[in-house]
Amino acid sequence: MRIGLLTEGGYPHAAGESGLWCDRLVRGLAPHEFDLYALSRDARQEAAGRLPLPPNVRGVRTAPLWTPEDDTRGPGRARGRGYGRRDRRRFEDAFRELAEGVCAADPAGDGTDRPAADGGPERFAAGLYGLAELARESGGLAAALRSESVVRVLEAACRAPGARRGVAAATVPDQLAFTEQLERALRPLSLGWYDEEAGLDGTAGGLGLVDLCHAASAGAAALPGLLAKRFFGTPLLVTEYGVQLRAHYLAATDAPLTTPVRALLAAFHGRLAGEVYRQAALLTPGNAHARRWQEKCGADRARLRTVHPGMDAERFAEVGEDEESGDPATLSWIGRVEPAKDLVALLHAFAEVRRQQPDARLRIVAAPVTEPGAAAYLAHCRGLAEQLFPDEAAGAHAIGENPVSFEELGGPEAPSLEEAYAASAVVVLSSVVEGFPVGLVEAMFCARATVSTDVGAVVEVIGGTGLVVPPRNPKALADACLALLRDPDRRYRLGAAARARALELFTVEQNLAAFRGIYLELLSHSPVRRRTTSGVPFAHPAESHVPGSWADQPVTAAAGAGDPDA
Missing domain, CATH: 3.40.50.2000 (Glycogen Phosphorylase B;)
Incomplete structure (x- = not known):
């Protein structure tokens, strides 16, 4: 099986506990191949270097979330500057959906006396995927997210009927501060990771080649997994040993931000976490505390399975x-x-x-x-x-x-x-x-x-x-x-x-046994998308080994088993 391991501020850079569990996972599941997709948070982390990688890591792709650079797609990629009229209209429509989804009060209420707007999560998701499709087709979003139209759209969303309490008071400086944070949070949408091409030496291939995406948190790290599911149908597994949404709330409290900016950031990260929880094929919280947070944010209990961290005993x-x-x-x-x-x-x-x-x-x-x-x-x-x-x-x-x-x-x-x-x-x-x-x-x-x-x-x-x-x-x-x-x-x-x-x-052993079973379970319910090339027994479902042209087609195991003429 080929796994796309998605991290933010951790493996393969981190040498602490946040990086060790990923390293133990990769080394302990040696029969599987791993591609690493790592988002780094600061220059100090990158300067510290990487952990030594085992041979079953096929390659690594990294992208910084901390630089002011408005393009992280790499050489030869479109930078998203100078959208034409059609793409500008597409961008404004998608951003309007996302902004109104962020600003809309939840039906359960967030303390506002105004009626809640309908479809907040759905509008957020529509805007998010609309921006992702635009970035994939026409280049990065950085320049567009700093345009004057963004401020106009955001101001209208903040003042719309049914907006959450706190955002209506946002001024132009507040909106500019929020869009600066938003550009960095949405930077994974503009990365050149969403293709089905094999990587060069020392780099991972496109996410279209992996059988399963495993995100080490539900924040920015899970965004590439959401897009891989949308573009290629790749199943997404999300593991949280510390709740990323809670970490964002605590960080915003300590940051020198105004109340409207805090409200907007909290709403954005809450919507993103909710979308990740809804789209994940399975969620593996590390403890009941994380599980309660996930349930409160809309996670389906049927897709929650506690897997305790593995430690060296x-x-x-x-x-x-x-x-x-x-x-x-x-x-x-x-x-x-x-x-x-x-x-x-x-x-x-x-x-x-x-x-x-x-x-x-x-x-x-x-x-x-x-x-x-x-x-x-x-x-x-x-x-x-x-x-x-x-x-x-x-x-x-x-x-x-x-x-x-x-x-x-x-x-x-x-x-x-x-x-x-x-x-x-x-x-x-x-x-x-x-x-x-x-x-x-x-x-x-x-x-x-x-x-x-x-x-x-x-x-x-x-x-x-x-x-x-x-x-x-x-x-x-x-x-x-x-x-x-x-x-x-x-x-x-x-x-x-x-x-x-x-x-x-x-222990590490119980942790590895749990993920070994989860990987095989998720793949057994996923389409057979390519022939196996690793030669490792049971690395792919049995159906992918059956000779015939159908083995290269995207059919499910259940469909193949039920059709004698396939």
Whole structure:
């Protein structure tokens, strides 16, 4: 089978967890061939280089979403400048449909007192595909999306009866700011990926050659998959381990944008996610938290199948099998420093723990700081620790007796994740926002008892093998930590149960087995579009191996089986 793997801001560039799961998938399903279609988010990501690719990756096509360049189709492609009169009319008609679909209030209501406009999602989809067909036939959309007509059309859509609350107040600067964001979000429509030509050396072929598109998110990465389905009938599989729509909402909140621009962007990304969810042959959320978001955005429950992320359990095997390791008075927090992790609440909780159990220690083991603002937040937490524990911070105790230590992962105190977990009696997660808690699963592989806040997919991951408390509640966090520190037998029982659960649900092997079955299931319901050339048994449906001219025609397996004269 030939898979088109669609990513945004991840594989093959990313070396973090967002890139590792794709790498494990490609390597673990070696009998299948993969073409990679990667959208990059910034220059730093591209400068970091790519991960080494396995031999079953036939080629890679990349496109930046961050450059000001108004054409990403490559040399020799039309740039979309100077549309003729007919194409200008086509563009305006399609953009009007998309803009009115974005601005229309949902029938369920978005807080507006005005009547909801009909067919918002349908009009959005009609406009989206109209723009895609124009870009495919006549060149890129960048210049057209910066034209004066776009502002006029958008202004009319914002002020139309039934528009959502917030967009009617949009001014010309707001509309220009939105169209600038929109041009980048729609840039995949103008890429030269939509053909049935084989790629050159080192590049993937056109999406018309793949048997299945697998998108690693429902945002911009899934746009090429939507077009491949429309142009070629290629089935689309969408996997979300973090909900892309939720990430857009959070990013817009932090960005220096006006309220109307935020409303327009939120509406656009909501419509795009809804269209992806409706068109996908199957959706594989990584947890129940992502699944609920998908259902709320219109995904059909019958096409939802939870597939938990696959993680490497082998590296933690030695720690998990050693029940005697770990300081019985040590709490550990291990992760990436950012305000959403709420280390402030953790430090206040530990102050209460320390008052009731004077020998308790807290290790904060942080990944190397790279994100903007992370160093300032870490400095703030260090200052708070000095205020809460002034005697120890001032050096009143001997070296090693300071109850709170700030350590960097990879440094002399915590050279590896395995050693950081091994030194812990209890692992704590204090987040106020969390998607899939990777660090929690690592602690479970290490057979460590855990105390976590009830956010994201935490309850689903823990499944009764650890203690869960409300977020932003230092007293509850402290009580749960004390309960486990004072009861070693309970710690061991919970740790053993946690490790058994993690090995059953969250390993690379279970993840690969799930996707191996899903690929074959989706292809069994799809047309036989070409002869097999790989020579790999079962890489294509059995019908494609039957001799005769019909094998090259786009017939379904069911049709071929039911017609003895085919």
